[in-house]
Amino acid sequence: MSRTTTEVWPPVPTEAPQRHPEAPAPGADLPQHYAYCFGCGDGVEQGLHIRTSACEGVTIRSRFTVTEAHQGAPGLAHGGLLACAFDEALGAAVGNLLRKPAVTAKLETEFVRPVPVGTTLFIDAHLDGVAGRKVYVSAEGRLDAEDGTVAVRARALFVQVKLSHFLENGRPEDLAKIADNPELLTRRSVELNP
Numbered sequence: 001m002s003r004t005t006t007e008v009w010p011p012v013p014t015e016a017p018q019r020h021p022e023a024p025a026p027g028a029d030l031p032q033h034y035a036y037c038f039g040c041g042d043g044v045e046q047g048l049h050i051r052t053s054a055c056e057g058v059t060i061r062s063r064f065t066v067t068e069a070h071q072g073a074p075g076l077a078h079g080g081l082l083a084c085a086f087d088e089a090l091g092a093a094v095g096n097l098l099r100k101p102a103v104t105a106k107l108e109t110e111f112v113r114p115v116p117v118g119t120t121l122f123i124d125a126h127l128d129g130v131a132g133r134k135v136y137v138s139a140e141g142r143l144d145a146e147d148g149t150v151a152v153r154a155r156a157l158f159v160q161v162k163l164s165h166f167l168e169n170g171r172p173e174d175l176a177k178i179a180d181n182p183e184l185l186t187r188r189s190v191e192l193n194p
């Protein structure tokens with residue numbers, strides 16, 4: 001069976017994504033968006049601790065180092081955690097470059113090569129198109145270098161949401177922690193009501 005997908009991407013007509021005028025400058029390191037985020041937060045000891053920087057245009061680059069805590073098979077990264085890393089990288093591209101809150105509606109991953117413990121994945125995520133509240137985004141992850149072998153590909157649909165999505169659905173005690181300590185969230189101005 002061929003691996004080559006023939007599906008059109010994005011699957012619907014889209015407009016070209018516009019980098020927000022106040023998006024972080026190319027080369028800027030992006031802060032964690034939430035201290036207890038499993039993907040990027042410093043408050044999760046065994047989390048992925050992904051680090052991300054802005055690139056030119058509508059691209060960002062994330063780096064994720066696979067540790068012993070991330071194993072599926074002995075010495076190899078768990079596919080679900082790799083998918084998590086891509087969700088984080090794709091979400092960081094949407095949130096930071098468009099500066100509007102959005103959530104993952106659909107995430108597709110393609111595992112091309114095994115990813116051993118100790119590997120650093122270099123993940124480039126790119127905004128592909130916008131259709132109303134829908135944002136289509138894709139990414140490639142390379143082994144140990146910007147130009148390393150591609151090990152994982154992913155693409156996703158994010159849907160822009162109002163701030164009320166988080167306030168109405170989040171567990172109250174976690175929202176209360178944020179209210180008590182706003183430093184748990186990255187401070188940045190975003191357009192909150194799509």
Ligand SMILES: CCCCC/C=C\C/C=C\C/C=C\C/C=C\CCCC(=O)SCCNC(=O)CCNC(=O)[C@H](O)C(C)(C)COP(=O)(O)OP(=O)(O)OC[C@H]1O[C@@H](n2cnc3c(N)ncnc32)[C@H](O)[C@@H]1OP(=O)(O)O
Nearest residue numbers: 033087088091092095096100101102103104105106159190
């Ligand atoms: C977490 C972000 C914090 C926000 C802070 C803001 C900025 C921060 C800056 C930077 C952020 C940095 C990093 C972020 C990193 C990682 C992010 C991780 C993201 C996640 O890990 S997040 C958790 C998992 N995620 C969910 O927990 C979503 C559960 N879900 C829902 O909450 C609803 O399902 C929702 C809201 C998705 C839609 O609901 P809704 O009622 O608002 O809208 P509706 O259903 O009408 O969909 C509208 C249009 O999307 C189409 N559509 C929807 N779903 C589709 C699908 N699956 N396939 C194909 N099309 C689909 C419809 O067909 C329609 O299309 P059309 O407009 O053409 O009719």
